[in-house]
Amino acid sequence: MREFLLGFGSIMRSGWRASPRRMVVVFALMLLEYVSWPLAPLVLKEVTDAVVARDVEGATVAAAFLPFLALLNQIGGHLAHVVWVELCDLNLLQVNRELGELSHGPQGLEHHERPDYADRLELMRNEGNPMYQSVRVSVRSLGLAVQLTITIVMLTLLEPLLLLLLLFALPPLATARWAHRRFEFAIWGDVERSREATHLLDLAVRADAAKEIRIFGLEDELRGRLRASREQLRRRRFRAEYEGVAVMSAGQLVFALGYVGGLLLVVRGAVAGEHTPGDVVLAVTLAAQMNTLVYDIVFASGFLQRSAQAMARLAWLRGLIARLYPPATRAAAVPARLREGIRFERVGFTYPGTETEILRELDLEVPAGATIAFVGENGAGKSTLVKLLCRFYDPTSGRIVVDGEDLARFPAADWRERIAAGFQDFVRFELVARESVGVGDLAAVEDGAVVAAAVERAAADDVVMQLPDGLETQLGKSHADGAELSGGQWQKLALARAMMRTAPLLLILDEPTSALDAHAEHVLFERYAASARAVARATGGIAVFVSHRFSTVRMADLIVVIDGGAIVEQGSHAELIARGGMYAELFSLQAAAYG
Ligand code: ADP
Numbered sequence: 001m002r003e004f005l006l007g008f009g010s011i012m013r014s015g016w017r018a019s020p021r022r023m024v025v026v027f028a029l030m031l032l033e034y035v036s037w038p039l040a041p042l043v044l045k046e047v048t049d050a051v052v053a054r055d056v057e058g059a060t061v062a063a064a065f066l067p068f069l070a071l072l073n074q075i076g077g078h079l080a081h082v083v084w085v086e087l088c089d090l091n092l093l094q095v096n097r098e099l100g101e102l103s104h105g106p107q108g109l110e111h112h113e114r115p116d117y118a119d120r121l122e123l124m125r126n127e128g129n130p131m132y133q134s135v136r137v138s139v140r141s142l143g144l145a146v147q148l149t150i151t152i153v154m155l156t157l158l159e160p161l162l163l164l165l166l167l168f169a170l171p172p173l174a175t176a177r178w179a180h181r182r183f184e185f186a187i188w189g190d191v192e193r194s195r196e197a198t199h200l201l202d203l204a205v206r207a208d209a210a211k212e213i214r215i216f217g218l219e220d221e222l223r224g225r226l227r228a229s230r231e232q233l234r235r236r237r238f239r240a241e242y243e244g245v246a247v248m249s250a251g252q253l254v255f256a257l258g259y260v261g262g263l264l265l266v267v268r269g270a271v272a273g274e275h276t277p278g279d280v281v282l283a284v285t286l287a288a289q290m291n292t293l294v295y296d297i298v299f300a301s302g303f304l305q306r307s308a309q310a311m312a313r314l315a316w317l318r319g320l321i322a323r324l325y326p327p328a329t330r331a332a333a334v335p336a337r338l339r340e341g342i343r344f345e346r347v348g349f350t351y352p353g354t355e356t357e358i359l360r361e362l363d364l365e366v367p368a369g370a371t372i373a374f375v376g377e378n379g380a381g382k383s384t385l386v387k388l389l390c391r392f393y394d395p396t397s398g399r400i401v402v403d404g405e406d407l408a409r410f411p412a413a414d415w416r417e418r419i420a421a422g423f424q425d426f427v428r429f430e431l432v433a434r435e436s437v438g439v440g441d442l443a444a445v446e447d448g449a450v451v452a453a454a455v456e457r458a459a460a461d462d463v464v465m466q467l468p469d470g471l472e473t474q475l476g477k478s479h480a481d482g483a484e485l486s487g488g489q490w491q492k493l494a495l496a497r498a499m500m501r502t503a504p505l506l507l508i509l510d511e512p513t514s515a516l517d518a519h520a521e522h523v524l525f526e527r528y529a530a531s532a533r534a535v536a537r538a539t540g541g542i543a544v545f546v547s548h549r550f551s552t553v554r555m556a557d558l559i560v561v562i563d564g565g566a567i568v569e570q571g572s573h574a575e576l577i578a579r580g581g582m583y584a585e586l587f588s589l590q591a592a593a594y595g
Contacts, residue, residue, distance in 0.1 A: 007308025008138060010315050015135035018090040022083050026139055029080040034143035036073045037293075038150045040066065041285035049278030084136050091135050095314065099124070102317050106325045107412030109392045110352045117320060119191045120313045126187070126194060127310045134307035141300045147293060151286060158279055159266055168258025169294060175251030176298045179244030180305040186240035193229050200226040207477065248298055255294050263287055332409040334418055338368035338505050338540035339403055342389075346398035349384060349565075358384050359565045361398065366558065368403075368540035371532055373547065373556035375583065380562040382546045383424075386510045389544065391415055402505075418505040422498030422512035428490050429497075430476025433467055436493055440500030451500070457531050458496035459524045463489045488516050495524065499531065507532055509545040518549065525552045550587050559583065 016023050043065045050059035099121075103111075111117045124131065155162040187194075203209045204222055213219060266283040269275040344364040350357050358381050366372050374382040387393055388400060391412045400407040407415070420440070429436040437454055438445030445451070448471055455464050455471075467473035467483055475493075476482040485493070495512055509528065513521040525545075532543035547553055554573040561569040561576070561583050569581050576583035 003312045004305060004308045006315060007310070007312035008304070010311040011134045011138045011307060014094060014311065015087065015091055015138070018094045018135070019087055022087040022090070023135075025083050026080060026087060026135075029076045029083070030139050030143040031146065032076045033073055033080065034147040035150065036069050036076075037147050037289060038154060038286065040069050041282050041289065042154065043069065044285055045276075045278035045282035047278075048281045049276050052277050088132050088136055092132050095131055098314065099317075102321050106321050107391065108325055108394075109387075110324050111321060113352050114320075115353065117317065118195065119188075120317055122191055122195050122198065123187060124310060124313055125198070127306065130303065130306040131310045133303065134311060137300055137303045137307055141297075141304050144293065144297050144300055148297065151290060151293065154282070155262075155286065158275070158283060159262075159269065161265055162262045165255075165258055165262055165290075168255045169297075171254040172248065172251035172294055172298045173301060175247045176302045177305070179248050180302050182244050182247075183237075183240045183306070184309065186236050190233050190236055193233055197226060197229040197233060200229065244302070248302070252295060252298065256291065259287055259290060330409060331411050332405045334410050334414045334505070335403050335405075336539075338542065341365065341367040341370065341403070341540075342407075342506075342542060343401045344398070345401060347388070347395045347400060348397035349388060349393065350396045352393075357396075357565065359388075359395075362565070362567060364560065364567060364570070366542055366544075368542065369536035370557045371529065371536075371543040371545075371555070372558045372560060373545050373553045374560050374562055375547075375550075375553055375586065376562035381565040382562055383510055384565075385562070386508055386544065386546065389506060389508065390419060390421065418501075418503075419508060420498050420501040420504040420506070421508040422495045422510070423508075424511040426491060426494035426512065428476065428485075430478045430482060431474075432471070433464060433473050433475055433493065434471040436475055437471075437496040438500065440497035441502075444500065451496075454499040455493075455496045457499040457527055458492060459520070459527050460492035460496045463492050488520070491516060492520075492524075502535075503539050503541075504535060505539055505541045507535060507541060507543040509543075509547075511546050511548065513547065513549075513552075518551070521547075521549060521552060525555060529555055550590050561586075 043062055046062040047059055047066070050062055103121075130137075152163070152166065155165065200222060203213070204226060213222060263283060266275055267280060270277065270280045343366070344362050347359055347362045348357060349359040362385075374385060376382055388395060389407075391407065391410075394408050402410070429439060431439070434448060434451050435445055437460075438447070438451045440454065441450075451471060452464075455461055463485065464470055474482045475485065477484055491512065495509075498507075498509065498512065507528075513524060516524065528543075528545075532541070535541040535543070545552070545556070553559060557572065558570060559573060559576055560567055561581075563582065569576055569579065569583055571579070577587065
């Protein structure tokens, strides 16, 4: 119940935020519509009693009201429909915007790793209609409550025993609740399969999956799996829907029986002279309305519970994000330049929702202005170190200290503003080339000269030169006339993006050159080292790179060899070779392979 009320409140607030003006209009129209329903039987009663009493004037005035009420109701209905559609659209836009903000707004990545977050997101994705209709069904429910109250008051005035009908209204409401629970149970049971179906569909339409799907001849297999998982989802959901409808109908039958009893009471009263003929007309017309009313209430309450649940999920997501990322207390200011450097103090890290400790009691000192390379086998923990440096996560134990200040105390956004980074899993921004590079420093995105300089620093001039309109060329297949680039060319642009910020405290290149050939990588790293030195002079910035190519790694001042989440060796290239340990072994293996 608490969740329902929370969801209901959240729907109303959401509607109000989407458009206060439209909310007022729909409330007014709703009142007009739902009050006019029970008024019509009252007018009919007056007409009947006036006719029986041969009161011509009274009958005429009362009868004139009827078409007027009907007209009011219809005009209200038409107008309301248009405003509704607009309000529902605005509300859904707003909910989607909030979902986007919840997903991308937080400073860290932890929420993306959590299965409970993924489950709720998946359910919300599948519950588009209840979300869309949420404001409408909520206001409508209030309207139905108004109509029910007026009807009950009228019935009580007519015959107090009819109040017992309220008891008969309980079974339909209880069965509607049961049906809702049944449906919820079905979709929660399905959420994993539903995510699987979404993934399969994604695979079926994604361009980058097409090559492997063709080569391995997976088309039929993929289609078959998608069909099977969709079919199972459909069957389970509709079974829940049909069972719900059957049980809800039984609840309504109980109410109908109660109502027949009530009607008999009034009719017998009229025969005995205790009620007027108008009272009988009133009871019969209210009865007809009451049947529809209870049906509407049952249906609306079922739907409202689904909408409220969907909105409660949104509130849950909001709560999770607030819990995971509390605003930094005693935030510290990011220094303008590094004087001492960065120190890892007994840093341990375990990914959220997992058990394995990926980094263990790691100590490391990187002086300001240094160039440092992380080396190690796949899965050693190099990228995890980089993620901690970017504050995508905070260490589970220990701390990272920047010029004597705990990194966790810097507001993540301020810290990231001072990071220039290129990653192996780079993004292909299908924009104009200038923007695709320029978004690396949004403030300079319009400045062609600044972008061109970054392109040069990343040794990506050859890519831009081949483009028909240079930096102004539209990129990517999402545009009919967009230029398509090779993997290596996209990667060079990603590197240029990483070079946009000119005064970073941290320059990160995390295997960003995997799609480049050895020569291109070498040229790039020479330029990179030059700009890293310039940055080091200007800001004391530290350059961090992760690479598998030792010709690149050896350029670093400090090489750190990671194995199983711990540092096993560190020193310069010459020192590590002289030591004859793991680095020397890996180096000679690669030298032999490329000899
Ligand atoms: P490297 O960069 O040295 O190849 P990573 O730092 O990417 O290694 O990974 C180190 C370990 O952390 C691996 O065992 C990997 O499976 C695990 N890991 C990486 N990312 C995640 C994640 N998001 N959730 C759970 N485990 C992860």
